[in-house]
Amino acid sequence: MGLMSLYRNGEINMVVTEKLLLFFIDLILPICVGYLLQKQKRWGDPFFNKMMRVGIIYVTSITVTISFWGSGISAETIWLPILGVVMQMVPFGIGYYVAKRKYKDPLEQGSYILAAMLLNRGVVGSLSVYILFGEVGYSSAQLVMLLSNLVLFSFCFPMANYFSELEQGKRRGKPKLKSVLISPTQLPTLGIVFGIILYFSGINRPRALANVMDITIHITAWLGLIPVGYSINFKKMKGYWKRIWDIAAIKFVLTPVLLYFPARLLIHNDIVLRTFLVLATAPTAINAVATAKLNKLNVHVAMAAFILTTALYVVVIFPLLLLLNSL
Numbered sequence: 587m588g589l590m591s592l593y594r595n596g597e598i599n600m601v602v603t604e605k606l607l608l609f610f611i612d613l614i615l616p617i618c619v620g621y622l623l624q625k626q627k628r629w630g631d632p633f634f635n636k637m638m639r640v641g642i643i644y645v646t647s648i649t650v651t652i653s654f655w656g657s658g659i660s661a662e663t664i665w666l667p668i669l670g671v672v673m674q675m676v677p678f679g680i681g682y683y684v685a686k687r688k689y690k691d692p693l694e695q696g697s698y699i700l701a702a703m704l705l706n707r708g709v710v711g712s713l714s715v716y717i718l719f720g721e722v723g724y725s726s727a728q729l730v731m732l733l734s735n736l737v738l739f740s741f742c743f744p745m746a747n748y749f750s751e752l753e754q755g756k757r758r759g760k761p762k763l764k765s766v767l768i769s770p771t772q773l774p775t776l777g778i779v780f781g782i783i784l785y786f787s788g789i790n791r792p793r794a795l796a797n798v799m800d801i802t803i804h805i806t807a808w809l810g811l812i813p814v815g816y817s818i819n820f821k822k823m824k825g826y827w828k829r830i831w832d833i834a835a836i837k838f839v840l841t842p843v844l845l846y847f848p849a850r851l852l853i854h855n856d857i858v859l860r861t862f863l864v865l866a867t868a869p870t871a872i873n874a875v876a877t878a879k880l881n882k883l884n885v886h887v888a889m890a891a892f893i894l895t896t897a898l899y900v901v902v903i904f905p906l907l908l909l910l911n912s913l
Contacts, residue, residue: 620815641809
């Protein structure tokens with residue numbers, strides 16, 4: 587093995603170690619803090635709702651502007667991010683079909699669709715493909731996920747807002763398109779558009795902004811996930827455990843099977859193809875819970891799906907992927 591290969595493997599190992607550490611610091615820890623604060627009963631929902639709005643709407647707008655300014659999108663690499671968007675739209679279509687027939691409450695419908703659609707590719711998916719396929723898998727995963735924020739803010743936020751407005755519409759009439767699309771939750775979308783404009787304008791992003799983005803990412807995680815932890819209510823989730831097992835089927839069976847054939851036609855590198863399919867089996871993302879809470883949907887549906895699918899992935903799905911990869 588050459589020195590360059592050793593250097594690259596060491597670099598990726600450091601990245602994976604860092605991701606595991608960040609998984610604890612920026613995901614597990616703030617959720618635990620929020621759950622403990624719930625027991626203190628010093629603050630109520632309005633306080634934590636404001637905290638989440640500041641983090642996910644305003645701080646995130648800064649983060650995505652900086653991120654897309656230095657995204658490096660090109661004609662040669664855009665096809666993988668496009669397939670990454672398709673990877674999200676397939677479970678959205680299935681989830682929408684199921685939710686409309688399974689639930690009558692729009693708040694439950696919206697939360698179920700988010701849980702079915704959003705995949706934990708950034709942490710669980712990236713770590714999985716690195717363990718399975720190494721550097722090629724890891725770098726390919728980053729390209730597949732390049733447009734994830736665009737989908738989250740420009741599609742998932744308006745959709746969640748629509749179901750929230752639909753519930754209110756039972757009392758006030760049908761929601762208007764303007765109220766769905768024009769809201770503070772669309773500020774991150776404007777940030778993405780501004781970042782893309784800056785990138786294609788040829789203006790180089792100042793190096794110092796990378797450090798700013800590192801800080802805003804941590805701030806967003808804590809401001810967004812402490813309220814998620816505060817919302818955990820195992821008693822209320824109890825009524826949904828048996829009703830969300832079909833999300834596991836959407837995540838781990840239907841989505842990868844439906845994506846296999848178009849991916850096989852478009853992806854000619856075997857490792858990249860396998861990487862894509864492993865990402866397609868990722869469990870429910872915590873963003874599904876955060877988006878549901880931010881838009882006042884039934885957060886317990888998404889939370890139950892997040893816990894159930896993550897547990898199934900760790901105990902059953904990933905060991906199975908390891909076994910299949912070793913054959």
